[in-house]
Amino acid sequence: MQYLKTVIYVDNVEEVLDFYYQAFGLNATELTESADYGELNTGEVKLGFASHPFAQAQFKQSYIRAQPKQPALGFELAMRCKNVSESYDKAVNAGAEPLMPPCNKNEHTQAYVRAIDGTLIALVSECTR
Known part of the structure; x- marks a missing residue:
């Protein structure tokens, strides 16, 4: 077995993909035509984002x-930096909530930091x- 990806459910997939690009320099490698799913280039393990309506249709109350x-x-x-x-400064300037400054x-x-999602x-x- 191999760990494939993490998927985070969000309100607006395109907005979150743009935030992760602005904050961390991660490029989108996929965005569905309906914009209900997208992935970022993070190396071997994928980081995906799917819309809440997509999750609700798939999982109901789960x-x-x-x-x-x-x-x-x-x-x-x-994320290794x-x-x-x-x-940290770049992420905060892109809209991340600062939680603990560098130490x-x-x-x-x-x-x-806490991402916009x-x-x-x-x-x-x-x-x-």
């Missing part, structure tokens, strides 16, 4: 809709061992 103004759901995406401070944790630098995102540097 998922909890993330609300950007409510407490975050219990997961995060972690060359410069955490610059990445040293053990042997790396780390920061947290409500997803927690950790920005992490390479370890300095």
Whole structure:
């Protein structure tokens, strides 16, 4: 078995794809004609976004809709950055909610933001061992 992708359900797929490009430089590799599903180029594992109506049609009541103004759901995406401070500033300027500014944790630098769709995102540097 191989881990294939993570899909996050959002209000507006195109808007979220644009945010992830502006905030993190991730390019969209797919967007359906109906704009209810899109994917980003993140390397080997795909990061996809699907619309809430798509999820409701598929799963009925089997998922909890993330609300950007409510407490975050219990997961995060972690992104490795060359410069955490610059990445943090870029994400905040693109509309991310600042949660924890860059600080040293053990042997790396780390920061947290919340994306416009409500997803927690950790920005992490390479370890300095």
